Each structure stands twice: as structure tokens, then as C-alpha cells.
Amino acid sequence: MAALYGLPGDMHHTYIDLHQAYGDTVRIGPNCVSLAGLSARAAIYGISRPIFPKSDFYLPSQASIAGKTYTNLFNTTGEDFHTAIKRPVSRAYAMTTLLEYESFVDAVTKTLLRQLVIRYTNTRSYESKCHLDRWLKYYAYDVVGQITFGQSLGFLELGPDAEPVISQLRPPRLGIAVSQMPNLYQMVLKPLRKWTRQTPPTSPVVEFTVARMKDRAATGTKDSHDQRDMLSRFLKAQKDQPDLIDDVRVTSYATSNVNASADTTAITLCAAFYYLLKNPATMKELEEEIIGAAEAGKISSPCVSWTEAQKLPYLDAVIKEALRMHPAVGMMLERVTPPEGVTIYGRFYPGGTLLGISPWVIARDRVIYGDDADQWRPERWLTGDADRQSKMAGASLTFGGGTRTCIGKNISLLELYKVIPAIIQMFDVSLVKPKDEWRTVNEFLVSQEGLEVDIKRRS
Ligand code: HEM
Numbered sequence: 001m002a003a004l005y006g007l008p009g010d011m012h013h014t015y016i017d018l019h020q021a022y023g024d025t026v027r028i029g030p031n032c033v034s035l036a037g038l039s040a041r042a043a044i045y046g047i048s049r050p051i052f053p054k055s056d057f058y059l060p061s062q063a064s065i066a067g068k069t070y071t072n073l074f075n076t077t078g079e080d081f082h083t084a085i086k087r088p089v090s091r092a093y094a095m096t097t098l099l100e101y102e103s104f105v106d107a108v109t110k111t112l113l114r115q116l117v118i119r120y121t122n123t124r125s126y127e128s129k130c131h132l133d134r135w136l137k138y139y140a141y142d143v144v145g146q147i148t149f150g151q152s153l154g155f156l157e158l159g160p161d162a163e164p165v166i167s168q169l170r171p172p173r174l175g176i177a178v179s180q181m182p183n184l185y186q187m188v189l190k191p192l193r194k195w196t197r198q199t200p201p202t203s204p205v206v207e208f209t210v211a212r213m214k215d216r217a218a219t220g221t222k223d224s225h226d227q228r229d230m231l232s233r234f235l236k237a238q239k240d241q242p243d244l245i246d247d248v249r250v251t252s253y254a255t256s257n258v259n260a261s262a263d264t265t266a267i268t269l270c271a272a273f274y275y276l277l278k279n280p281a282t283m284k285e286l287e288e289e290i291i292g293a294a295e296a297g298k299i300s301s302p303c304v305s306w307t308e309a310q311k312l313p314y315l316d317a318v319i320k321e322a323l324r325m326h327p328a329v330g331m332m333l334e335r336v337t338p339p340e341g342v343t344i345y346g347r348f349y350p351g352g353t354l355l356g357i358s359p360w361v362i363a364r365d366r367v368i369y370g371d372d373a374d375q376w377r378p379e380r381w382l383t384g385d386a387d388r389q390s391k392m393a394g395a396s397l398t399f400g401g402g403t404r405t406c407i408g409k410n411i412s413l414l415e416l417y418k419v420i421p422a423i424i425q426m427f428d429v430s431l432v433k434p435k436d437e438w439r440t441v442n443e444f445l446v447s448q449e450g451l452e453v454d455i456k457r458r459s
Helices: 002-006 011-022 038-045 058-060 079-086 095-119 132-148 156-167 172-177 182-195 204-218 230-240 249-279 282-293 313-325 359-363 386-395 409-426 439-444
Strands: 027-030 033-036 063-065 068-071 342-344 347-349 354-356 427-431 452-457
Touching: 011 027, 011 033, 011 359, 038 342, 038 354, 068 249, 068 439, 095 132, 095 156, 095 409, 095 452, 132 204, 132 230, 132 249, 132 386, 132 409, 132 452, 156 249, 204 230, 230 249, 249 282, 249 313, 249 409, 249 427, 282 313, 282 409, 282 439, 313 409, 409 427
Parallel strands: 033 354
Antiparallel strands: 027 033, 063 068, 342 347, 427 452
8 A cells, every 4th residue: 555655656644644644554565664753763763782684675776887786885684794785985975075076066156156146036037937846856957967977967957968878877666666566576577587598788877987997907097096086985895895896896886875865965955945934934044144144254155164154053954844844755664573583663574574663753753852743943943951952852753863874974064054155145035935834845846837936136
């Protein structure tokens, strides 16, 4: 049933509705239970042993490299294997390392600003209405390309002409429904592939990555580590541990970056602008903070540094609230109970039961976020004592939890904290048609209309 709900793209609302109707524990499949609340979160995604491994839900997301199906950091269900392949690259994702990439992010940010100026704010501009959601998506793809390969994917330069390429990069909606029925995948699709000797299709991202690796090999930079992008770090890890990290593994590190990062970061950026535009008082507050800081010489222009952005408390509150209001992942993060089973909320689940929580369910939990948990209110992150603040932050599943927490969280934070003030410093953005009837940001994200805005250059 959950799979059928998944097809229209509104599964996150279905989970919330089910938990509102039936409480903390909702059985959604023969062996599958959706849970809510902090105790369940601690039991399933806590970092102490036993770790609940990922379920077969993740198998259909496997791709093919050089004709071989492979598992990556995101979709492997083996915890030991996960630890082994994560260890050699985890430092590449630490914030201290990422700050070396600030100039990469700034370069892409400047391209975004330039495109917006040329296309929408000049007297000779050739496009009237700006679909901000699309530009934020091109931006997120180009940043991850720049950080991973030292080369942007060129989507900002292409503008709307990038759409056909991007549509090939996204997982098909049917694939999402299949992830809810892994037995179908195991029983039908996998044997069928074996029988027809087919592997999952190679994606354009894999092809792009393989081409970049060939460039590196040809130009001799494979071993020298002189280009400090992520690919060079992955190649360095390969040099240190050739038995563990072959060329396919290097490709998988790089492709996971692109596949897992662009849509998620773009959705979060889009949600932030959507809620700010729908709630002008919060936009005004943020504008005053950013423009005031610029006038006082406290932040750089047009690109704000990460360190400067950390001193903008309202920006911080807006980003936390956007991540809470619209987690990019709406499906339940499915895990398998360990062999000895587990008891949660007085109910025993034997080993092999599928349990999980949707990041949306925890984000709307009134016990954690208060009675106005359904509402956009960045101020919730500026009031209350430190304990409450850390309880709210620690409850979030927007970036997942436990050993499988998003490895790219810092990359997306770097983008969010830098590009929002850059856009607001330069432009006055307003919604073309305020649509009060939109229930959530999701409804315009899936609509053809998109986040249509007017942008004017600030004087
Ligand atoms: C706002 C942006 C992002 C959000 C909301 C997000 C969300 C998530 C979530 C919820 C998970 C856990 C999935 C699960 O338990 O099933 C995850 C894992 C992962 N994410 Fe992200 N992500 C974001 C950005 C990124 C970026 C920028 C990258 C890489 C450049 C990335 C790479 C990954 C990888 C490789 C994993 C698997 C980690 C592991 O299991 O060790 N993500 N992400």
C-alpha cells in the first residue's frame, strides 16, 4: 500500500496522516512498521550496538559500472563493508577539509548571480519570469561537479537547456515505488536481468566520472594529488589502499556525490526561498540582517564566507527551519531489527522486522517542536534554553541518523549558508503569484509552474 502511495510523490504526507490517526506505531506492510517519536529514533538510529542495518529497500538504487552491479556508501546493506569503504574517504567530507573548497563554491555562486543578472534584471534581459527552483537546481549540480571533479557540470551556463540532461540523472519514480517492494526486485527484476545478461543501466553521471578519471590518468595527475578536488582525494585513497579501492570504487565515490547531493540540496534551497517568500515578515527579518551586516562591513560581497555566515543568527534559524519544514528525503529510512529482536513502545519485534521513521514524521512531532510544529517559524531556533535547542537539532532525521548519517551534510551546509545571503544581498525577490492555496512547497515542486519569481537588482 505504501508503494501505491509513493507513486504520486506524496508519501511523506501519508506517513504523517497515518501517525496522526494511529499513533506512534503503524504497520505499513506484512513485515514493516513505521514508527514515530524520540524513543524509536534512539532505538533504530542510535550509534551504540546493536546497529540496525539498512534493509533491501536500498537495493534497487544500485547502478552499474563497467558492466558490474555495485554497491556504494549509500546503498550497501553490509555495515562492516560500509565502515571499510567509508573510512578512507571520510576526511574528505569534514568541514575543515571542505573549507578548502570555498573558492569552488564562490566561483559557481558568481556564475549563478551573473546568469540571474543577465537573464532577468538587465534592461536588455531576454527572459521575463524567473523559475528560481530551476536555477537553484542547476547551482546545486554545478557546485557538486566543481567540488568533486574540479569542473562544474555547466548547467548554469546552459540554463533551461540543461533540463533534458538533468531528467536523465534523476531516479525514475517507478524506481522509488520498487524500492518499497524489494521482494519484487529480488524475485522478478534481478533474475530477469541475469537471464537477459543485463545489468542496471549505466547513468550519464557514471560516464562523466569515468571520462574525468581517464583525463586524470592521461594528464598524469592520478597520483600527484595536486588538484585538491574530491576525485584527487579518492585517487589518493586508492593509491594508499589499492586492494580495497579499485577504479570502480573510485567511480562509485564520485557518482554517489552527484546522485545524492544535487536534488537534496536544491530542494532544501527551494524550500527556504518558498517559505521566506510566503512569509514576508521572515524574509524582511533576514534581508535586514544580511544587508545590515553588509553595510557594516561584516560580510563580504557578493560571496559571503562560511565564517562570516556563522555570525548571522537569523540566517542560521532560517536554514534550520527549512531543513525541518521540508526534509529532502520523505520516505521512511528503513532498517532491519537485529537477530535478538527489539522492544519499542512495549511491543516486541523479532529479528528481521523492517522498522523505520520518515524524516517528515519526526519533523512534525509536537512533543519535540511544540504545538506549532506544522508552521514555518524560524524564531523557534532563537528562543528557549540550550537544552531545548539541542533536543530539537538532535531529533532531526533530515540528514539521516547513526552510522548512516549523510556524509555530504557539510557540503550542503556550505552551499546553503553561502548562496542564500549571496542572492539576498544582490536581489529583491518576490513571488509572481502568491498562491495561498498551496498546501506545501511540495505541491509547486511537482507542479509545472515551479517557483516563479520576480527578481530586481538592489540599488
Ligand atoms: C540538504 C542536502 C542533503 C540531504 C537532506 C541529505 C539527506 C541524506 C539522508 C537522509 C541520508 C541517509 C539516508 C538513509 O539513511 O537512508 C543521506 C545519506 C547520504 N548522503 Fe546525503 N543529503 C544531502 C546532501 C548530500 C550531499 C551534498 C552529498 C555528497 C556530496 C550526500 C551524500 C550522501 C551519501 C554518500 C550518503 C550515504 C552515507 C552513508 O550511508 O554513509 N548527501 N543523505
